[in-house]
Amino acid sequence: MSGGVDSSVAAALLVERGYRVVGFTLKLWDAEDDDHARKVCCTAVMARDAGRVCAILGIPHYTIDLRDRFRDEVIEPFASEYLAGHTPNPCVHCNSRLKWGAMWDKARTLGLQRIATGHYARIQAADDGSPRLLCALDNIKDQSYFLWEIPAELLAVTIFPLGELTKSEVRKHARRLGLPVADKEESQEVCFIPRDDYRTWLLNRNQALADGQLAGEMVDREGRVIGRHNGYPLFTIGQRKGLGLGGGTPRLFVTRIEPETHRIHLGEKKDLDCGEFRVGSINRLRNAPFDGRNGYTVKIRYRDPGIVARVTENGNGLYISTDDPARAVTPGQSAVIYCGDEVVAGGIIQ
Amino acid sequence: MNEYMLEKFGNPSSIHSFGREAKAALEQAHDSVAALLNCSPDDVFFTSGGTEADNLALVGGAEANRHRGDHVIVSNVEHPAVRNAADELERRGFRITRVSADRWGEVHPEAIAAAFTDHTILVSVMHVNNEVGTINDIVAIGKLTRERGVLLHSDAVQSFGKIPLDVQAMNLDLASLSGHKIYGPKGIGALYVRHGVRLNPRFFGGHQEHRIRPGTENLPGIVGLGVAADLCRKEMDAEAARLSQLRDRLYRHLCDELEDITLNGHPTKRLPGNLNISFRGVEGEALLMALDLEGIAVSTGSACSSGSTQPSPVLLAMGLPPEDAQSSIRLTLGRANTEEEIDRTAQVIIAAVRRLRAMSDRLPENSKLITQNS
Numbered sequence: 212m213s214g215g216v217d218s219s220v221a222a223a224l225l226v227e228r229g230y231r232v233v234g235f236t237l238k239l240w241d242a243e244d245d246d247h248a249r250k251v252c253c254t255a256v257m258a259r260d261a262g263r264v265c266a267i268l269g270i271p272h273y274t275i276d277l278r279d280r281f282r283d284e285v286i287e288p289f290a291s292e293y294l295a296g297h298t299p300n301p302c303v304h305c306n307s308r309l310k311w312g313a314m315w316d317k318a319r320t321l322g323l324q325r326i327a328t329g330h331y332a333r334i335q336a337a338d339d340g341s342p343r344l345l346c347a348l349d350n351i352k353d354q355s356y357f358l359w360e361i362p363a364e365l366l367a368v369t370i371f372p373l374g375e376l377t378k379s380e381v382r383k384h385a386r387r388l389g390l391p392v393a394d395k396e397e398s399q400e401v402c403f404i405p406r407d408d409y410r411t412w413l414l415n416r417n418q419a420l421a422d423g424q425l426a427g428e429m430v431d432r433e434g435r436v437i438g439r440h441n442g443y444p445l446f447t448i449g450q451r452k453g454l455g456l457g458g459g460t461p462r463l464f465v466t467r468i469e470p471e472t473h474r475i476h477l478g479e480k481k482d483l484d485c486g487e488f489r490v491g492s493i494n495r496l497r498n499a500p501f502d503g504r505n506g507y508t509v510k511i512r513y514r515d516p517g518i519v520a521r522v523t524e525n526g527n528g529l530y531i532s533t534d535d536p537a538r539a540v541t542p543g544q545s546a547v548i549y550c551g552d553e554v555v556a557g558g559i560i561q
Numbered sequence: 562m563n564e565y566m567l568e569k570f571g572n573p574s575s576i577h578s579f580g581r582e583a584k585a586a587l588e589q590a591h592d593s594v595a596a597l598l599n600c601s602p603d604d605v606f607f608t609s610g611g612t613e614a615d616n617l618a619l620v621g622g623a624e625a626n627r628h629r630g631d632h633v634i635v636s637n638v639e640h641p642a643v644r645n646a647a648d649e650l651e652r653r654g655f656r657i658t659r660v661s662a663d664r665w666g667e668v669h670p671e672a673i674a675a676a677f678t679d680h681t682i683l684v685s686v687m688h689v690n691n692e693v694g695t696i697n698d699i700v701a702i703g704k705l706t707r708e709r710g711v712l713l714h715s716d717a718v719q720s721f722g723k724i725p726l727d728v729q730a731m732n733l734d735l736a737s738l739s740g741h742k743i744y745g746p747k748g749i750g751a752l753y754v755r756h757g758v759r760l761n762p763r764f765f766g767g768h769q770e771h772r773i774r775p776g777t778e779n780l781p782g783i784v785g786l787g788v789a790a791d792l793c794r795k796e797m798d799a800e801a802a803r804l805s806q807l808r809d810r811l812y813r814h815l816c817d818e819l820e821d822i823t824l825n826g827h828p829t830k831r832l833p834g835n836l837n838i839s840f841r842g843v844e845g846e847a848l849l850m851a852l853d854l855e856g857i858a859v860s861t862g863s864a865c866s867s868g869s870t871q872p873s874p875v876l877l878a879m880g881l882p883p884e885d886a887q888s889s890i891r892l893t894l895g896r897a898n899t900e901e902e903i904d905r906t907a908q909v910i911i912a913a914v915r916r917l918r919a920m921s922d923r924l925p926e927n928s929k930l931i932t933q934n935s
Contacts, residue, residue: 275846
């Protein structure tokens with residue numbers, strides 16, 4: 212429970228359905244500065260707001276300190292990914308390693324039997340009774356993109372009370388229940404990065420980057436050097452701002468990042484088109500193997516409308532190919548494979 | 562207390578009849594507290610609680626006697642109020658020696674004696690440790706400090722009203738106590754100050770409490786503390802016996818059913834109602850939550866230090882390995898606890914510990930929450 216309206220209403224709906232609910236606030240990181248500390252999802256604010264909601268609902272509330280785990284399993288890999296020239300998606304790992312990981316382990320030791328969050332997503336039983344992860348009914352709020360790494364065996368104990376609601380319905384519930392968080396602002400950013408400024412964060416953390424040791428050449432499609440950059444981890448595929456190239460030229464975008472040579476490749480918009488890519492670190496939510504048939508939709512970033520794709524097994528990973536090209540397929544981002552509304556599997560774009 | 566919030570609303574400092582009525586209640590409370598300390602009522606100063614009393618004693622006492630020296634001795638197992646007040650003195654240029662308690666949390670007179678210098682002006686050693694309940698021999702320490710002409714302060718928050726506390730016999734110059742530890746209200750406490758001891762007040766204002774602690778008195782709180790003190794004086798011996806019995810019963814029950822549990826603190830010289838137990842292989846915080854869900858309230862570390870998963874500095878100072886410090890809970894028995902409650906508590910603890918140990922065995926290594934490197 213973050214003290215936000217989503218997790219608060221999720222808890223409240225469960226209480227109304229007659230569940231015995233216990234609220235947990237996770238202490239995951241320390242604020243970098245006062246401004247950061249006042250953010251909506253800083254632990255002290257979260258715990259206070261979540262605590263008030265739990266008091267109104269009459270349920271126990273605990274704050275558990277998972278800073279060490281979060282640092283090791285979310286923050287460190289996040290930084291390493293940038294240094295590898297990738298663009299990571301930390302919220303995915305926070306869900307699977309902290310929420311459905313450490314927090315769930317703790318909850319089980321207390322004899323609790325289900326885990327619920329305020330995510331917009333659905334769990335539904337298939338014909339054979341096995342649980343499936345589905346996107347939310349509210350397309351715009353759907354957060355199933357971040358949930359692909361949940362271990363399949365935990366779907367059976369997962370509840371998403373908000374999956375069939377729209378955001379405005381959720382706020383209505385909050386007002387109906389008298390929860391003080393009904394009109395609270397939402398936080399959209401990566402929680403542990405102040406002001407969502409990951410570049411400054413990386414510069415503060417990595418001496419080599421700050422010293423310019425990761426600077427290098429910017430090259431065009433023909434391999435001609437057309438500029439220099441100050442550090443390859445500060446760039447992402449598809450980026451067009453901040454290249455320092457001035458106007459007049461055809462619009463150029465980052466098409467590839469080469470950490471070994473520090474080179475950033477630039478190209479035109481069409482050079483971002485990609486019809487096939489490999490995905491690793493796969494998590495399957497349904498056990499059936501992929502056989503190259505069509506009929507899947509793949510999302511390669513949050514809020515991606517999705518693109519029709521064929522998926523085939525590829526060693527430990529998957530091979531995805533699309534007829535219409537995907538734009539700016541970015542290593543490090545999650546590729547989430549849907550069959551209709553159902554999240555079938557997901558992985559990291561290689 | 563309600564009487565002084567709703568009806569007898571006078572200010573004890575006022576000259577009129579309403580003030581005199583309030584003053585009488587104030588003096589009655591002074592008498593009640595003094596009776597439990599074996600001191601004069603004039604030597605009792607009401608404060609906002611134990612923390613303020615500790616600060617008044619440490620910082621006020623050291624600063625007022627700076628002309629005689631700048632060395633202060635405290636133990637390394639004190640409550641955060643004393644610990645942090647000593648840290649503040651250090652920041653202000655005083656030299657602080659933090660004497661080590663033994664593995665039971667006991668602070669030995671010899672250790673205090675060894676720490677004396679020619680510049681020592683103040684010693685602060687708690688009478689009873691709030692985490693593990695160990696009782697220190699303040700009489701012996703008081704003899705040493707009196708011989709050396711050094712001021713002795715004792716944080717008596719845990720002992721006042723529960724075990725005999727005779728400031729004369731102990732040669733105490735300063736002693737802190739608190740209302741809510743003896744079933745009185747929160748936000749009220751007192752500092753005993755031996756006649757003639759110089760203290761710098763922490764804040765300045767009117768003439769209340771002989772200017773040592775100015776400000777219009779919290780009369781409802783003071784009245785509450787006074788009545789609590791009276792009740793304790795009447796019931797102390799019987800309560801101590803009853804609680805010791807209940808505590809021993811609980812501990813025996815746990816020992817009968819569980820292995821790998823240890824009692825922290827001195828086995829015999831301990832507060833009647835205190836148990837502090839390490840359960841190997843169990844995270845104290847998890848056990849606390851499991852008990853809470855069953856309607857049983859215990860703690861890990863003092864309330865003033867909760868909110869983090871760092872193991873108690875007091876347990877670590879006593880030499881407990883971090884895993885044992887991390888796997889301990891403190892249970893304090895009190896007036897309202899019955900034998901049935903104690904028996905039920907034992908059962909719930911036994912079941913929870915077994916379950917937590919079993920699950921801990923099944924969890925993969927990397928998802929264990931006990932941090933090994935504290």
